[in-house]
Amino acid sequence: MANAQEAAAPNLGPAVELRHMHKWYGEFHVLKDINLTVRHGERVVVCGPSGSGKSTMIRCINRLEEHQRGHLFVDGLELTNDLKQIEAIRKEVGMVFQHFNLFPHMTVLENLILGPTWVRKIPRKEAIETAMMYLERVKIPEQAHKFPGQLSGGQQQRVAIARSLCMKPKIMLFDEPTSALDPEMIKEVLDVMIELAEEGMTMVCVTHEMGFARTVGDTMVFMDEGEIVEMEAPEEFFSNPKNERTQLFLSQILSH
Amino acid sequence: MTIDTGESEALQPAKAVFYNDPKVRAVFWQIVAVVGVIAMFWFLIHNTITNLDRQNIASGFSFMDLEAGFAIGEGMVTYTPANTYWRAILVGLLNTIKVAVIGIVFATIIGSVVGVMRLSPNWLVARLATVYIESLRNVPLLLQLFFWYALIVGILPRAKEAYGPFLGVYLSNRGFNIPLPDTWGYMGLLAGFLIALVAVMWLRRRNKKIHDETGEIKNTLGPGMLIFAVVMMVGWLAGGAPTTLDSPEFKGFSFTGGGEVTSEFLALWLGLTLYTAAFIAEIVRSGIEAVSKGQWEAARSLGLKRGQILRFIVLPQALRVIIPPTTSQYLNLTKNSSLAVAIGYPDIVGVTNTTINQSGQAIEGIAIIMAVYLTLSLSISLFMNWYNTKLALVER
Numbered sequence: 001m002a003n004a005q006e007a008a009a010p011n012l013g014p015a016v017e018l019r020h021m022h023k024w025y026g027e028f029h030v031l032k033d034i035n036l037t038v039r040h041g042e043r044v045v046v047c048g049p050s051g052s053g054k055s056t057m058i059r060c061i062n063r064l065e066e067h068q069r070g071h072l073f074v075d076g077l078e079l080t081n082d083l084k085q086i087e088a089i090r091k092e093v094g095m096v097f098q099h100f101n102l103f104p105h106m107t108v109l110e111n112l113i114l115g116p117t118w119v120r121k122i123p124r125k126e127a128i129e130t131a132m133m134y135l136e137r138v139k140i141p142e143q144a145h146k147f148p149g150q151l152s153g154g155q156q157q158r159v160a161i162a163r164s165l166c167m168k169p170k171i172m173l174f175d176e177p178t179s180a181l182d183p184e185m186i187k188e189v190l191d192v193m194i195e196l197a198e199e200g201m202t203m204v205c206v207t208h209e210m211g212f213a214r215t216v217g218d219t220m221v222f223m224d225e226g227e228i229v230e231m232e233a234p235e236e237f238f239s240n241p242k243n244e245r246t247q248l249f250l251s252q253i254l255s256h
Numbered sequence: 257m258t259i260d261t262g263e264s265e266a267l268q269p270a271k272a273v274f275y276n277d278p279k280v281r282a283v284f285w286q287i288v289a290v291v292g293v294i295a296m297f298w299f300l301i302h303n304t305i306t307n308l309d310r311q312n313i314a315s316g317f318s319f320m321d322l323e324a325g326f327a328i329g330e331g332m333v334t335y336t337p338a339n340t341y342w343r344a345i346l347v348g349l350l351n352t353i354k355v356a357v358i359g360i361v362f363a364t365i366i367g368s369v370v371g372v373m374r375l376s377p378n379w380l381v382a383r384l385a386t387v388y389i390e391s392l393r394n395v396p397l398l399l400q401l402f403f404w405y406a407l408i409v410g411i412l413p414r415a416k417e418a419y420g421p422f423l424g425v426y427l428s429n430r431g432f433n434i435p436l437p438d439t440w441g442y443m444g445l446l447a448g449f450l451i452a453l454v455a456v457m458w459l460r461r462r463n464k465k466i467h468d469e470t471g472e473i474k475n476t477l478g479p480g481m482l483i484f485a486v487v488m489m490v491g492w493l494a495g496g497a498p499t500t501l502d503s504p505e506f507k508g509f510s511f512t513g514g515g516e517v518t519s520e521f522l523a524l525w526l527g528l529t530l531y532t533a534a535f536i537a538e539i540v541r542s543g544i545e546a547v548s549k550g551q552w553e554a555a556r557s558l559g560l561k562r563g564q565i566l567r568f569i570v571l572p573q574a575l576r577v578i579i580p581p582t583t584s585q586y587l588n589l590t591k592n593s594s595l596a597v598a599i600g601y602p603d604i605v606g607v608t609n610t611t612i613n614q615s616g617q618a619i620e621g622i623a624i625i626m627a628v629y630l631t632l633s634l635s636i637s638l639f640m641n642w643y644n645t646k647l648a649l650v651e652r
Contacts, residue, residue, distance in 0.1 A: 062557050090559040101554035105572050114568060115558035121471035160554075167558060 013076055015040045015171050015202045016061055021070035023056060030056050031067065032226045040170075043203045045213040045234075048223035049249060054206045057223070058173045061204065062093040075170055091119060094164030098176040100156040102148035108135070108159050109144040115167045127166070134162040138192050154185030158192055165196075172196065174205040208253060214238065222246045304619065319615045320345075326610055328602045330518050341611050348607030349628060355521065355603065356590040356632070359528040363589060364582075366529065367536025374541050385537065392534035398595055400531055405523035405599040412519075415510060424503050426511065431518040433504035433511045441498035448491020455487065456480040520601035524593065532589045536582060543578035544570060575647055583640035587633050594629075604628050 016038040023031040030053045038044050046054045059065040060072060063079055063086045072079045074089045103111050112131035116122045122130075135141040138158035140151075148156055157177060164172060174193065178186045190212050197203060197216040207213065213220060213234060220237040222230040222245075230237070230246045241247045274280050308315055324344040325337050331347035332354060374385035392400070409429045413419065418428035424435035456476070463474040492498075504514030547570045555565040596603040605625055612621035 064553050064556065087559055087561070090557055093557070095554075095557040097550060097554060099550055101548075101550035103551065103554070103569055115560065117467070117471060118473070118564055118568070119559040121473060123471045124468040126471075163558070 014038060014073070015042070015075055016204065017071075017073040018057075018060075019071040019073075021057075021060065021067045021072055023053075023060065023065065023067045023069075030226050031060070034070070034228055036221065036228065036231075038171075038202060038204060040202055041200050042218045043197050043201075043216050044205070044219045044221060045217040046204065046206045046221045046223060047208060047210075047213070047249070048229075052223040053226040054221075054223045055175050058175055058204055058206055061171075061173055062090050062095055064095075091167065092170045093173060094167055094169035094171070095173045096157070096160050096164055096175065096177045098180050100148070100153075100160045100180075102156055102160055102163070104148050107145050107147055108140075108151070111148070111159065112163050112166050115163070120167065131162070131166055134165045135159075137165075137195070138162045139188075152185060153181045154188045157181065157185075157189045161189075161192055161196075171202045171204070174203065174207065176206050176208075178207065178209055210238070210254065222249065224249070308619075313616065315617075315619065317620055319617050319620075322615070324611070324614075326614065328607060329520065329600070330516070330602065341615070344607050344611065345604065345624060348602055348604040351601065351607075352590075352593055352596075352603040352605075352628070353632070355524055355528065355593050355596070355601070359525055359532065359589050359593070360586050362525075362529040363532040363536055363585070366533035367585075368540050370533060370537035371540025372544070374537060375544060389534045389537050392530055393538070397527060397531050397592055398598055401523060401527040401595055401599050404526045405519065408519040408523055415506060418506065418511075421503070424501060424514075426504055426506070429519060430510075431516055431520075431522055434515050434517065435501040435503040436515045437498070438500055438502035439496075439498045441495035442492075444491040444493070444495020445488055446491070448488035448494075449484070451491070452484045452487035455483050459483065518601075520596070520599055523599055524596050524601045527595075528589050528592060531592075532585050535585050535588075539578055539581045539585065540574075543574035546577045547573045572647070576644075579640060579644045579647065583637060583644075586636050586640065590632050590636065591629060 014037045016036070018034050018036040021031060021034040022029070034057060036044075036057075046058065048054050056065055060067050060079075061074060067079075075092055077085055077089055079086065079089060102108075103114070106114070109128065109131055112134065113124065113127040116127040116130065117124055120127075132141055132144065135144055138161060140155055140158055143151055143155060143159070148159065151159065161177075177193070178189050181189065186209070190209060193203075193205070193212065194216055203216075205212075217234045220230075220232055220234050221228055222237070222241075222243070224245050230241065230243045232241075237246075238250065241250055305315075320341045322341060323337070324339055324341045326344070327337050328335055328344060328347050330351070332350045333343075333347060335343055335347045370385045370388055373381050374389065376382045376385070408431075412427050412429045415428040415430050418426040418433070420426035426433040459479060460476050463476055466472055466474055502513050504511040504516075551569050551573070552565060555569045560568070593603055594605040597606045597609065600606070608621045608625050612618050615621075
């Protein structure tokens with residue numbers, strides 16, 4: 001993975017860069033002057049109370065949401081209205097959703113090869129080999145020919161991660177990947193994510209799993225009411241939060 | 257029955273009093289229901305036979321072999337008043353099937369297009385679709401049939417002053433008179449069409465194979481159209497390159513030559529198609545909306561294009577929701593075609609009504625109509641259920 005990344009990324013600038021980005025839903029100002037830089041290989045964990053705009057922010061990075069002011073660069077390319085540019089960026093950015101969003105009418109294997117064969121235009125045989133390789137890595141190769149509805153939540157989320165990885169993305173976005181899972185399944189998903197982080201993948205994760213953030217995070221971002229309130233390395237963030245709102249949030253989620 | 261130990265007896269659940277046992281009650285009520293239904297049918301049949309006997313009315317279908325003696329406006333098989341009632345009813349049946357089949361095909365096409373239009377991000381397109389749907393499905397079909405019939409008969413001139421010919425077609429208040437192919441040479445064109453169809457299907461499979469093996473995506477539409485054009489051209493030349501048509505011509509009091517689409521058929525077909533299409537459009541819209549936004553987002557984040565998302569993700573899932581209610585609409589259209597009576601299109605109900613009036617055999621006539629609609633409806637339902645199981649989602 002690390003080798004493939006070096007080869008495919010001549011761009012030495014940041015993986016993702018958000019400059020003075022704003023977004024409105026009608027009158028409602030969801031994102032206010034967001035500035036964030038993610039280096040290649042960096043793991044950024046975004047947290048904050050619900051409604052703080054953290055999901056909206058990472059959904060802007062692959063244009064599932066449009067920003068209205070400011071600039072957003074992904075791997076050196078600016079996200080604009082240009083459809084070709086958006087498609088080019090989406091190829092390089094994988095996304096994992098809270099509710100997995102697997103395609104229920106396709107088997108696990110078909111879910112995994114759809115993108116590679118139709119977007120990357122890879123021969124089917126090769127795509128299947130890659131898909132099986134990633135299924136091994138998320139530890140469910142035996143489920144390849146089942147349908148998503150036959151799997152547990154944890155297994156489905158691991159398939160969703162494998163589906164994104166099959167596109168060989170440079171950046172992975174995680175939008176609360178464990179919040180829809182039963183407690184005993186959270187670990188199996190986090191393990192896969194930790195492994196991915198250790199291999200050097202550039203990751204932006206919205207999550208409330210603070211243990212995970214401490215283990216793999218390079219940077220913690222705390223958002224509230226559409227703003228980035230605090231951005232810090234994890235040790236500093238957890239032991240010595242500067243902002244009042246961060247302190248309050250941490251005391252609430254770490255109290256039990 | 258022997259009881260071994262106290263323990264196994266303790267494992268038996270306690271028995272309820274028999275008349276409180278749901279199984280006993282279920283059997284009892286089923287017996288009551290069956291006896292009731294049999295008694296009701298026996299009463300109806302017995303009563304009918306006794307009454308018919310008392311009025312000296314013969315029952316049975318022997319009257320069907322008699323000469324019908326009435327004319328029918330149009331039909332797909334030859335018919336004269338000298339033919340039997342059987343033949344007359346066959347003409348009516350074929351007319352019903354004709355309008356139902358053509359209606360279903362066009363209602364499906366128009367309904368799908370309007371349904372997708374209603375979801376369009378374009379404000380004007382979406383509003384137009386909404387206006388179409390709301391105005392057509394909220395006006396009674398009978399009224400719409402009168403409207404179309406009045407429009408055709410009222411606005412178009414008499415046959416003598418027919419508009420046209422537009423590409424050989426004359427429009428008058430009797431309907432449309434169209435040119436038809438007049439020689440067997442045109443069969444070459446038809447053969448060319450069929451050969452091209454097979455060739456394009458082969459091309460599709462070949463392109464799929466290329467995609468599987470190399471990942472290359474080849475366009476089928478362009479080459480496919482070229483194949484149709486070339487092969488049909490060759491077929492036409494092979495048939496002797498016929499250029500003449502059997503064109504309609506106004507002679508004396510009416511048109512001779514060519515084919516005729518009557519104004520009654522046109523009005524009925526337009527009414528049924530546009531009315532049913534409004535319902536199908538709503539079904540299509542709800543089917544597409546039933547596919548969750550997450551599916552679109554997941555597909556988009558993989559980098560798939562809009563057309564690919566529709567083809568691989570959304571439509572396969574939407575169809576499962578769309579087909580069962582669409583089947584009901586097909587059945588409705590078929591049964592609604594009996595409103596043909598109101599504008600004088602000779603469908604099965606119209607012809608059978610005349611038969612009943614002339615022969616007095618009302619029970620037999622109604623039985624024929626019932627049998628016809630039951631057969632048509634069951635055939636449509638069976639076919640659609642088969643198609644639905646083919647698409648059914650395997651989830652567990």
